[in-house]
Amino acid sequence: MGQGQKNPSNKFIILDLIFYAAFPYVLWKFGRNPLGDYAAMLISTIPGFLYTVYRFVKERQFNIAGLFIISSLFLGTVVNLLSGSAELMLWNSVYLGLFYTVIHIIAFVIRRPFALYFAVDFAHIQGYERKSSKKLFHERGIFKWFQMIQLLFIVRGLFMAGLKAYLLNKYGVDGYDQMLIYRQIVGWVFGVLIMGMFFYTKVPIQNFINSQLNESQERKTSIPT
Template sequence: MEKKQTKPGSKFIILDLFFYALIPYVLWKFGRNPLGDYPAMLISTIPGFIYTVYRFVKEKQLNITGLFVIVSLFLGTIVDLLSGSAEKMLWNGVYLGLFFVIIHFIALAVRRPFALYFAVDFAYLQGHERKSSTKLFYEKGIFKWFQIIQLVFIVRGLFMAGLKVYLLKRFGVDGYDQMLIYRQIADWVFSALIMGLFFYTNKPIQNFVNSQSKHSMEQEGATPVAIEELANK
């Protein structure tokens, strides 16, 4: 009898839940009494940090994507270590999240969306040159989709910060366990939306490539049948 294989997406969802929610929840619940709120909260962030570094190394993310991950981890760790108390650590996490929202907004305003460069990094891993991918993604009809994805990054950051502030004001530090669960669920929802938009960009990209190929074939005198076959791809 053949064993059922876990789909990669399902595998990552399980691992995300395990390292970003379940283990931190257990460490927080059973560590706060003997260690205190702040040390327990700091310790609860370690599994997620190690898991993020592992994913970064395993998936071989490069350039903008890799730099963004490393900088985010570095700033998050520094802020946590310098906070001095559990409550300050949570509030500083909100401020850091809003800082990244501002960075995402600036990138959108100057027409250099991180979403586009994340896609360039992914295309590079598939064997495409960065220069040609960047030029292609900036074409009219394609670029706007990366702006939309960038806007979703901004909305996600604002929503996550707002959710954390709401839970902090309602439950205080005692609501940290609920923050872990609710924020992870919200992160999954936004991640699914962002990944869906990234996948959708394949459609306008393919349409543009086909139109360019069709134009080239027309100039080279290709037969109408060949041009029609290309248009139907």
């Protein structure tokens, strides 16, 4: 990699920190006294909302993964607007997180992991057909890894909901600033684990492809000439 090149992942880490943690923190801290807890909390969600929409459009995520993200964003916004108070808004975010976790659990149980469909979207961006990618990812030795990633989605949802509930019970609305920081840190940790597992799926995928090629060559050599 050239010295003048920038790592795009570092750029997104900085932008995530700014829009999901720094801006909301500042808006909450300086808007709380003049506007009240609920109004300040609602306003603090605006930078993250706009940034998510921007990423959605810029990266052209008009697929299952993108639609999942943007629908979650709008549902969360509706719940926030209907909450009516800062404390209820925070508790509703806990319940909403558990609702998403239940959806992930159902997808895991019925063996329809979102992780697999996200991988199909990514492969499609790289030029592979969705149908062939989906068939490949369902092969034995590959599919289980997507189930494991799906399980990690479930663990992340439960941990995030538990962390929010703990901070709410201990600090109440005053713990909102801590939630912003802890949520971002935990999100990064799980994000690294999930992305690492996604990248590792290349190993069983390549092993399966190699085994298929070897079997094909063996069949060809066994045919009498």
